[in-house]
Amino acid sequence: MDAVAEIKSRLNIEDVIGEYVELKRAGRNFKGLSPFGSEKSPSFMVSPDKQIWHDFSSGKGGNMFSFIMEMEGLDFKGALELLARKAGVDLEQFRGQGGPSGQSKEALFTILELATKFYQTQFAGNREALEYVLRKRQFSKETALEWQLGYAPNSGRALVDFLKSKNYKEADIKLAGLTNRYGGDMFRGRIMIPLADPQGRVIGFTARLLADDPNAPKYINTPQTPLYDKSRHVYGLHLAKDAVRRSNYAVVSEGNLDVIASHQASVRQVVATAGTALTEQHLKALSRFTGDIRLCFDADKAGLNATERAIPIASKVGVTLSIISLPSGKDPDELIKQDKTIWEQVITKPQPALDWLIERYKVQVDITTAPGKRQFTDVLLPTIQALTDSVEKDHYLNLLAETLQVNREALTTKLADTKAADKPALKKTPKPTVVDPLLQKTNRSIGLLMSIMLVQPTLRDRLETTPEYIFEGEAADMRQFLLDNREFNVRKAEGLPAEQRDYGNRLLLQYETEYQPLDPSEIPYTADLLRRSIIDDYAKYQTRRLSQAMESQTLSDEEQRALLTKVAALNKLRR
Secondary structure (H helix, E strand, O other): OOHHHHHHHHOOHHHHHHOOOOOEEEOOEEEEOOOOOOOOOOOEEEEOOOOEEEEOOOOEEEOHHHHHHHHHOOOHHHHHHHHHHHHOOOHHHHOOOOOOOOOOHHHHHHHHHHHHHHHHHHHHOOHHHHHHHHHHOOOOHHHHHHOOOEEEOOOOOHHHHHHHHOOOOHHHHHHOOOEOOOOOEOOOOEEEEEEEOOOOOEEEEEEEEOOOOOOOOOEEEOOOOOOOOOOOOOEOHHHHHHHHHHHOOEEEEOOHHHHHHHHHOOOOOEEEOOOOOOOHHHHHHHHOOOOEEEEEOOOOHHHHHHHHHHHHHHHHHOOEEEEOOOOOOOOHHHHHHHOHHHHHHHOOOOEEHHHHHHHHHHHHOOOOOHHHHHHHHHHHHHHHHOOOOHHHHHHHHHHHHHHHOOOHHHHHHHHHHHHHHHOOOOOOOOOOOOOOHHHHHHHHHHHHHHHHHHHOHHHOHHHHOOOHHHOOHHHHHHHHHHHHOOOOOOOOOOOOOHHHHHHHHHHHHHHHHHOOOOOOOHHHHHHHHHHHHHHHHHHHHHHHHHHHHHHHOOOOHHHHHHHHHHHHHHHHHOO
16 A cells, blocks of 8 residues: 555545535535635535545545645645645655655654754743843744744754754754754854744744844844755745635735734734745745735835846736835834734735836836936836736836837837847747637536436436537547446446546536436436537537638538538437
């Protein structure tokens, strides 16, 4: 048995999902409101028998691993590790001989957990550290405990010696990012702020200098390790993700202490990154919980540069980026101390990021002069060019033309020059395939009909009188299987063959959702309606396709005759 099978044998999918969605029994299945949107009627289904889930409102579905990936913003490996811990499964026993051993990630997690407790113990006994956190920063004891704040003693090897006393090797302590190049403690005389992954496991630290020292950096972070990557880590996400889901937006601030202050003030949809370097990985991590990202960066040069870089990244990821402007000279922590209601208000009134950028550069550049207009467009046109939405791009070109009082054509020309100069290596992306709505309707009806055919053996004669060429792919394979196995009973048999199983499970869930509540006498009538609808819609679709093909003369005479024959046969079967 592999790790996935072992986890599935120990966990029930309804229990795993039930921690996120309120489920109610619906026959053999469970129903609930979709966690991926706002709805009043439950369209989220969980099948304990098949160990699958499907959300009919969004079209998403899968097993317990895919659900955890969706809800926690994890890749498969992360979901595997989370569910393994929940199930009490040791993944080490499933690793090959060539896999990590003493330097495994789990060992590093344990080392960092011990380090966090060590720092918390030191914090509780250090008057200066307590004074800074509880009085100067005005954090409560409950907040300090929730965020696991600590203190690193100002000595050479206190933490290293502690961890070695617990039988951990110096090589592993170094790999966790806790030692300097001389083998001593990385962090000394600093307030310790643990950095956690989305599940709350410590992966590193931010350390704030306690005593003023002009020769020492105020903040230092854990270096890159197997667990910590500052280009991916979103601080506070483990405690913010539920609030982000509820509010449907996330506020990204510059400082970790700003995040803590906001959470203490009960505004919990706030996170931070390492400085203002917002990356694609950061936005992708947040996009798993919301598509509305609001930046709260300083309006200085660093903030401007960060916003410029973030706008095209947000466009690429597909999230909406906006900017929160604070009263002059304030940061979130100061504003919350002054009046938390102001903070609550300003985060609900963000300005679209590119509008904010335009307003800031209007102040910095004299746009009434030709050099000023050139400088203004030099800065903003590359950002506009990087937008992926053509309507949004058109809007901002019109706005720039109006702001600068220049012709739109001049901006378009310069935009083309910008594209040629700065984007020579961009690859063309294929246009999305447009599916005919009538064909979509036909395919959905085929799925519904096949769900009935799978569950009701006595109705499979409808498959004989429905032309074979209507069915394609999985539906065609299932049709042939059911005709070859007329007495096959999906309720009694051991199960479908492996090649039919995934499609069959989706059909079963579809049947139980759509038709289980119906009176059995209504099912044959429903199947007949579906069959007629499929034939009618398919005939209309093929007739339209034939007409278009004849107009463009893309079909050979033989292909046209074959298609005409099919359409004629279908028309005879139509009502």
